[in-house]
Amino acid sequence: MAASPSTARAINDRLALRLLQREGPLTAGRLKQLTGLSRPTVADLVERLTAAGLVAVVGEAGEQRRGPNAKLYGIVAGRAHLAALDVRTEGVAVVVSDLVGEVLAESSVPITGEAGTGPAVERAVALVERTVKEAGADRLHTVGIGAPGLIDPASGALRDSTGLPEWHRHLVDALQERLPEARVSVENETNLAALAEQRDGAAGDRDTFVLLWLGHGTGAAVILDGALRRGASGGTGEIGFLPVPGTDGLPSATDCAGGFHSLVGAAAVAELAAEHGLVTAAAADPAAAEAVRAAAREAGPASAGARFLDALADRIVVGVASVVALLDPGCVVLGGEVGQAGGEALASRVRDRLAVVSPLPTEVRASALGGGAVLRGALLTARDRAQDELFGSPVPWCSDPAG
Incomplete structure (x- = not known):
């Protein structure tokens, strides 16, 4: 059944806006080429989008061209402002x-x-308000929050989690109260990091992969066939609770001590580095990433750094092999501050060990974004939500839209 004229217009407008978002400012002629639409249809949609305040003339295509056909149209960037938060325990x-x-x-x-x-x-809300003011924004359209812990798949709320600060759960409500016009949402930090690595980082060519987060906490995010998988209770990827050999006991329902986290969490990595003489203390999380970075930079065949990375890879592969055996993702990204710090030196060691214990071919890559992936993922999701609302609901890509 043919689309109604209003539906066809909505599809065409959405297509043009997505092209402008992806390609940057374009002339009407270039929009015609990329969409396959007729010249009058492109002229109509540009007029509609301009009248709606979504598109404006931002320049001309070149010094040698003048007139209507040379006008460059771009998305009105100031049409909405967004905020992204990375909420950590500290x-x-x-x-x-x-x-x-x-x-x-x-x-x-x-x-x-x-x-x-x-x-x-x-203190957290005041930080948001101050940053909004510094940005010169009057108000926020969308706020995306990345936080540790489980997200209830039914309500979208951050669930109460033992070991995490109480203020995390109250922050979302406080932001919604102080910013009543904003759309506020929260997502697990590791899930956001995976989305960022797929869009802008190490997994840009993959629609199926697992991100293993190595930092203060330990977690995993699962992307299968392009979709983020959260599980029945929102707990997909709670790999820190995975019972593994090499720890002093078993994890409990309220504490991941004794699980995989006890092998590869920042405190455990810093302690391992101290055992190899690379750091003098194992108290602070930054010591873990810095020790891994230094070892990766200077790891000669018989150096203390090489031995440290070997020992760390022996630990990491225990969890990676379990993930690969269950999901066969074809690619595992070592994320977080420690994963990025280890770079190819650590990733190659895990890859070699994985090839010995698993029959499934799997790439192991180092994070391209590290700890910054959470904030980047929160910003990307906030932008997507805002654009979906302002541009209209998503439509399938169409190389020959009605027109």
């Missing part, structure tokens, strides 16, 4: 961007466990 980072994703302001603030729930929430 603080919050925030960025504010325009509708096309250009970062206008960013900031972070440490928040210690001694602050108390109310003061911690207030």
